Amino acid sequence: MTVLDVQDLQTHFFTDAGVVKAVDGVSFSLDAGEVLGLVGESGSGKSVTGFSILRLVDPPGRVVGGRILFRGQDLAQLSNREMRGLRGNRIAMIFQDPMMTLNPVLRIETQMVEAVRAHERVSPAAARDRAVQALARVGIPSPAERLEAYPHQFSGGMRQRVAIAIALLNGPDLIVADEPTTALDVTIQSQILAEVQELARETGTALIWITHDLAVVAGLADRISVMYAGRIVESGPTDAVLTAPGHPYTEGLLGSIPGHGRRGERLTQIPGMAPNMANLPEGCAFAPRCPRASDSCRVTAPQITGAGPGRSLRCHHPGVTAEGAA
Amino acid sequence: MLVFLLRRLAQSVFVMAAMMVVVFFGVYMIGNPVDILISPDATPAEIDETMARFGFDQPVYVQFLKFVGNALQGDLGRSFVHGEPAVQLIISYMPATLELAALGLIFSVLIGVPLGVYAGYKADRWQGRAIMTGSIFGFSLPNFWVGMLLILIFAVELQWLPSTGRGDTVEVLGMRLSIFTADGLQHMLLPALTLALYKASLVTRLARAGTQEALVQDYVKFARAKGLSETRILFVHVLKNIMIPIITVLGLELGSMIAFAVVTETVFAWPGMGKLLIDSILTLDRPVIVSYLMLTVIIFIIINFAVDVIYTLLDPRVRVKGGAA
Numbered sequence: 001m002t003v004l005d006v007q008d009l010q011t012h013f014f015t016d017a018g019v020v021k022a023v024d025g026v027s028f029s030l031d032a033g034e035v036l037g038l039v040g041e042s043g044s045g046k047s048v049t050g051f052s053i054l055r056l057v058d059p060p061g062r063v064v065g066g067r068i069l070f071r072g073q074d075l076a077q078l079s080n081r082e083m084r085g086l087r088g089n090r091i092a093m094i095f096q097d098p099m100m101t102l103n104p105v106l107r108i109e110t111q112m113v114e115a116v117r118a119h120e121r122v123s124p125a126a127a128r129d130r131a132v133q134a135l136a137r138v139g140i141p142s143p144a145e146r147l148e149a150y151p152h153q154f155s156g157g158m159r160q161r162v163a164i165a166i167a168l169l170n171g172p173d174l175i176v177a178d179e180p181t182t183a184l185d186v187t188i189q190s191q192i193l194a195e196v197q198e199l200a201r202e203t204g205t206a207l208i209w210i211t212h213d214l215a216v217v218a219g220l221a222d223r224i225s226v227m228y229a230g231r232i233v234e235s236g237p238t239d240a241v242l243t244a245p246g247h248p249y250t251e252g253l254l255g256s257i258p259g260h261g262r263r264g265e266r267l268t269q270i271p272g273m274a275p276n277m278a279n280l281p282e283g284c285a286f287a288p289r290c291p292r293a294s295d296s297c298r299v300t301a302p303q304i305t306g307a308g309p310g311r312s313l314r315c316h317h318p319g320v321t322a323e324g325a326a
Numbered sequence: 327m328l329v330f331l332l333r334r335l336a337q338s339v340f341v342m343a344a345m346m347v348v349v350f351f352g353v354y355m356i357g358n359p360v361d362i363l364i365s366p367d368a369t370p371a372e373i374d375e376t377m378a379r380f381g382f383d384q385p386v387y388v389q390f391l392k393f394v395g396n397a398l399q400g401d402l403g404r405s406f407v408h409g410e411p412a413v414q415l416i417i418s419y420m421p422a423t424l425e426l427a428a429l430g431l432i433f434s435v436l437i438g439v440p441l442g443v444y445a446g447y448k449a450d451r452w453q454g455r456a457i458m459t460g461s462i463f464g465f466s467l468p469n470f471w472v473g474m475l476l477i478l479i480f481a482v483e484l485q486w487l488p489s490t491g492r493g494d495t496v497e498v499l500g501m502r503l504s505i506f507t508a509d510g511l512q513h514m515l516l517p518a519l520t521l522a523l524y525k526a527s528l529v530t531r532l533a534r535a536g537t538q539e540a541l542v543q544d545y546v547k548f549a550r551a552k553g554l555s556e557t558r559i560l561f562v563h564v565l566k567n568i569m570i571p572i573i574t575v576l577g578l579e580l581g582s583m584i585a586f587a588v589v590t591e592t593v594f595a596w597p598g599m600g601k602l603l604i605d606s607i608l609t610l611d612r613p614v615i616v617s618y619l620m621l622t623v624i625i626f627i628i629i630n631f632a633v634d635v636i637y638t639l640l641d642p643r644v645r646v647k648g649g650a651a
């Protein structure tokens with residue numbers, strides 16, 4: 001069943017310096033239990049995509065086009081009250097920095113119980129029970145005791161587990177995770193990845209995992225969408241994209257990951273810098289940094305084309321063809 | 327915690343000693359109280375007799391040392407004018423001022439905090455701007471003028487509220503208070519509002535600044551992502567985070583409301599300590615002035631300590647230092 005269907009989403013920021021098209025025509029869909037890795041550099045619009053789904057884009061940003069269908073329902077049509085009923089209930093979100101997402105002056109208990117009771121008429125005791133279970137599920141030892149604690153009494157990794165537990169509280173259909181492991185050290189990161197993957201499998205929750213780190217999604221995501229300058233430039237099944245990247249940007253990202261068997265080899269890097277979103281070049285936004293760029297790239301922006309089963313690309317000179325993708 | 331308390335105590339003793347020296351010599355330099363105490367047609371013999379009775383014939387350092395000696399034994403002298411022990415005199419005026427300040431404080435919080443939070447929430451909208459513009463009036467209108475205007479409107483024109491005095495009082499814990507009688511409360515409303523107006527504007531601005539700062543924090547966005555209502559986000563998540571600067575300022579303001587509510591008390595003929603201080607200054611009643619200002623120091627010390635305690639209640643991170651975290 002399709003949980004989320006995003007069609008041609010456009011979220012623009014109306015700043016003094018001009019209109020920034022942070023998300024410019026992004027489409028993807030997600031089935032129940034599926035994990036989508038949304039990959040891109042800082043400023044590529046991946047977080048804004050996440051916030052757009054929850055309708056939590058801060059001014060001067062605004063969703064100006066496209067449709068977001070959640071279980072067949074157009075989210076733009078919902079009243080604020082109805083949307084609030086979905087947030088934290090059917091659609092949950094986990095943020096990047098666990099140090100900042102929990103309110104420093106409220107007990108974990110308060111912050112969890114309120115999340116339950118915002119959506120369901122349950123007694124405080126029942127809400128508390130559910131909070132204890134959620135904490136236990138994300139691997140927090142002696143959860144009933146820890147419920148009394150304040151955020152500063154937890155380590156970063158533990159705080160992120162608490163945030164994940166909060167996201168799980170109401171058994172959502174979709175979790176948008178915005179770089180939730182970026183601020184954590186590597187061992188904690190892999191633990192949390194494994195746990196989240198298991199939880200998503202168990203509960204059938206669909207997951208959008210936003211990250212700049214291809215290595216993170218490699219083991220986690222069923223499918224990958226790579227974003228550049230507000231657009232998805234390549235998407236497809238994780239294995240296919242990672243083993244045979246079609247877009248030169250994806251290739252560049254892969255080349256810049258240090259890995260096994262590459263000792264002594266020089267890491268490649270993508271030349272240049274992420275583009276100024278207020279002033280994108282004409283044609284393909286990646287052209288100035290692209291090794292394959294031709295004159296046509298600098299004039300016309302490439303359209304999305306199919307590139308094999310479940311794969312699509314936005315490139316004039318793809319590294320894989322429709323035939324070669326399989 | 328004990329070290330902290332002791333250090334505080336030592337500081338306070340030093341401040342009080344300094345206060346004593348400054349005020350004693352300051353008042354000494356202003357003039358001779360005997361000129362005021364005694365009728366102008368008194369004979370030189372009478373003047374000398376009075377001077378000797380109060381010890382004014384001694385050199386100033388002797389007077390001071392005598393004063394300090396007595397003070398160390400807990401005796402701050404008798405009022406030249408009233409003949410009563412100065413401290414006792416001040417304390418008898420205290421309940422009136424304390425209850426007025428307390429009500430003023432309650433008003434300024436009840437008015438200032440909601441307005442400020444709302445103004446911060448609607449910072450770019452006309453509502454927020456209107457509140458901010460209004461708060462400028464609260465800041466800049468002089469106290470006596472506001473008091474008189476309130477009297478004009480509510481006492482003279484509408485005749486809803488009395489304009490002066492304390493009204494009925496009841497004895498609570500050995501203090502005569504107006505706040506617990508309907509009549510007394512009516513008498514308190516106008517002076518308390520007058521006192522509260524400036525503080526409320528201050529609180530409004532602080533609350534607005536804090537709210538604006540807090541609203542862009544991740545924890546607010548996360549609270550929204552949990553599906554909480556805006557009311558809960560503002561008045562639980564945001565409010566608890568912005569209370570610390572507000573409490574700090576309110577503590578200081580409470581101190582000044584207690585000690586220096588002179589203008590308001592005069593306008594409303596409220597028999598409080600502020601009025602006593604002004605009267606004492608006019609009659610150069612040195613023991614009362616010195617005791618009063620030393621008492622002010624004590625009040626500020628107590629308030630500051632209370633503020634520190636409230637910090638630990640508001641922010642768990644402050645608690646960790648002393649406790650076993």
